[in-house]
Amino acid sequence: MAQKDDAMADMTTPHINTKGLSRNFGGLIAVNAVDFEVPKGEIRAIIGPNGAGKSTFVGMLCGRIAPSSGEIMFAGQNITAMPAHRRIRQGMAYTFQITSIFARLTLKENVRLATSWRWNGDESAIEEATHAALEQVGLADRMHQIAGDLSYGHQRLLEIAMGISQHPELLILDEPTQGLADSEIASFVKLIRDLGGDMTILLIEHNMNVVMDTADKITVLNLGTELATGTPQDIRANKAVQTAYLGETHA
């Protein structure tokens, strides 16, 4: 969290951006030369049909997947070659598309693992952040339960709690509402709105209501390329987007 100097140098510097970011898997081009930028504090949704390259794209942002070519800048720093764990320590947090928690540990232990380095062993700060994060997702009363015993929806919320407990500057959520009940989705939307402004949020999401209710801007990926970026209204009206989603006949 000591990279502020560069970030402060220029307020117009995007918080995270990519230049010509590409990834091939064998002959398949999953992500093709994407130029992308998000200013600090924005909530940006990334949408697109299945196989559009969304997960691969954010996988490269957070360091799980190495790019084939291109560059990634985070807070003014080139992080293309930085290993994933260091990106997390620079202020990113990432939640997996397929729930990935410590199933045999308690909720509290799960979140503590996320926060303990963040406050460098300051026990009261760790406790506070752990409680606060579990409170925010509505799981505080279950903190001594074994995480693997939770319902799928609650496990997803736990994963989000682990992310926000780190007080990241950039939060990347890969399909966070998958498997959540309607009431849980409503509180998730509220949570994301509350967090926006403090942190930059990248949201991969299939649920269009969630996208329209939370996103400041939307980027549409299709076949590994950026199809459009704009406000929810722009995207709704965009012919190319409608075609990509609904097929040629609609146009």
Added chain:
Amino acid sequence: MMMSDSKKSVVFHLGFLALLFLLQFILPAYHHGNLARIMVLATYAMGYNILFGYTGLLSLGHAMFFAAGMYGMGLTMTHLGWTAGPGMLAGLLAGGLVSAGIGFLALRTSGVSFMIVTLMFAQAGFLTILYFGEWTRGDEGFVIRQADRVFAGIDLSHPTYRYLAALLLFGICLMLTIRLMQSRFGHVLIAIRENEERTQMLGYDVHFHKWMAVIASGTMAAVAGAAYALLFGYAGATFASVQYSIFPLLWVLLGGAGTALGPFIGTLFMFYLIDLSSSLTTAYMLIAGVALVLLTLFLPQGLVGEWRRKMMPWLT
């Protein structure tokens, strides 16, 4: 609440060490000698447990670390005339260096490949000991003279002092393990065992932590190897052979992987299982084998593991 759990665990294990201290006054000579040996071998198993039980990495080559300590001590004492103290230190350093080097290379792999690579390195280590038979005396091994087995004026070949030395070694390593596993570092090792990818994506350098775990594990195994040679007066290539890589795996599985006391209980159990069954029949390995199969079927978490699950969830 977490504080009191970890304190409870510390108190429990200190109580167990006190019990081992008192046992020496009532045990008959035969079992007294056995227990000293078991404590040293259990220290080896505790080292193995750091990597296998807590970090989730299955090595099939820990005999090379045990032997590194044994020969690090034995060779410097025999050929360089070092005394027991510096000899032990040489064993510890040899274990640290070998595990750092092997860990660095073997951790480029994972899963089954890690098992095979460690097995192969250990086999190479075993053959190296045979190859340099001129100094190591190969399979035949060499005796460490009784006159040399003296530390700070105490004759370690004497049963009483040997027992106390074994207990001291075991006690220190047991409490170190508990300390380690209750620390933040230990929690990260457990996290790696539970979900490696998630651990990395929470901001931990998984590779570095695994490497440190190999070094801690290998060094503890090496100290046990050095102590074994010092207390029982013999170093030989058998201790570097593949069966000595399998033993700690069995002991830890039986006793309970990822429990501090499991390695001791597993070693004790197996030692007496073989001891008792061999007094009944020459087919003692059959009895031992059946007992092991039954235990893994009905107590998959090992003896201490099941005990912790049912009665003492706070045990380290």
